[in-house]
Amino acid sequence: AQTVTQSQPEMSVQEAETVTLSCTYDTSESDYYLFWYKQPPSRQMILVIRQEAYKQQNATENRFSVNFQKAAKSFSLKISDSQLGDAAMYFCALLDQGGSEKLVFGKGTKLTVNP
Amino acid sequence: NAGVTQTPKFRILKIGQSMTLQCTQDMNHNYMYWYRQDPGMGLKLIYYSVGAGITDKGEVPNGYNVSRSTTEDFPLRLELAAPSQTSVYFCASKPGQAFYGYTFGSGTRLTVV
Numbered sequence: 444a445q446t447v448t449q450s451q452p453e454m455s456v457q458e459a460e461t462v463t464l465s466c467t468y469d470t471s472e473s474d475y476y477l478f479w480y481k482q483p484p485s486r487q488m489i490l491v492i493r494q495e496a497y498k499q500q501n502a503t504e505n506r507f508s509v510n511f512q513k514a515a516k517s518f519s520l521k522i523s524d525s526q527l528g529d530a531a532m533y534f535c536a537l538l539d540q541g542g543s544e545k546l547v548f549g550k551g552t553k554l555t556v557n558p
Numbered sequence: 559n560a561g562v563t564q565t566p567k568f569r570i571l572k573i574g575q576s577m578t579l580q581c582t583q584d585m586n587h588n589y590m591y592w593y594r595q596d597p598g599m600g601l602k603l604i605y606y607s608v609g610a611g612i613t614d615k616g617e618v619p620n621g622y623n624v625s626r627s628t629t630e631d632f633p634l635r636l637e638l639a640a641p642s643q644t645s646v647y648f649c650a651s652k653p654g655q656a657f658y659g660y661t662f663g664s665g666t667r668l669t670v671v
Contacts, residue, residue, distance in 0.1 A: 447600075452598070476657060485664075486646065486665045486667075488650075488660075488665075490659050490660075493657065493659055495657060534601070538659070542608070543608065544589050544652060545603055545606060545616070546603075546650075546660060547603075548593075548600040550598060551598075551600055
């Protein structure tokens with residue numbers, strides 16, 4: 444079974460600083476996709492960034508970037524120049540491509556941004 | 559340009575009552591999903607569908623039923639509501655290509671008392 448582990452239930456960062464959220468996963472597949480979703484207090488799930496496992500280059504989206512270590516099964520999210528609007532729950536997720544295309548989620552990390 | 563629409567946004571049920579959570583998408587996505595989110599537990603898959611007429615159980619299907627008669631609609635039925643079903647429910651859809659991930663609805667907060 445595929446699993447996703449986020450070992451940091453809560454993190455905090457000062458505005459304008461950089462923070463890294465950790466995620467490890469387990470899968471027997473060689474080709475898969477990984478995602479980070481943001482859930483602000485509004486409850487809406489927002490896609491932050493995605494990574495294809497067969498691509499060695501780390502994905503970036505503006506202030507958000509990932510450190511994808513396939514051999515270690517690690518997929519961390521780095522947020523640079525943190526803003527107050529980045530405060531949210533962040534979920535790491537692994538896409539199961541075995542026909543169902545199911546997303547398996549970690550338990551989430553609550554990020555607080557201090558002014 | 560509505561995306562995934564869930565109704566209602568909030569609901570309080572009494573133990574033993576039944577209800578249907580509605581989910582509709584206008585993106586012609588084949589894949590649709592229902593998740594529940596409990597505090598500190600992430601999102602867990604209840605049911606999913608890979609196309610009209612095809613549904614299958616996820617990780618936590620007990621107490622729920624689904625149907626998929628059209629591509630657009632994927633309602634979730636709660637029979638004999640129990641306090642353990644108090645949760646936030648999310649509907650999501652995706653196109654066939656895995657890279658694009660899911661589009662989520664705005665969620666339904668359900669309380670069973």
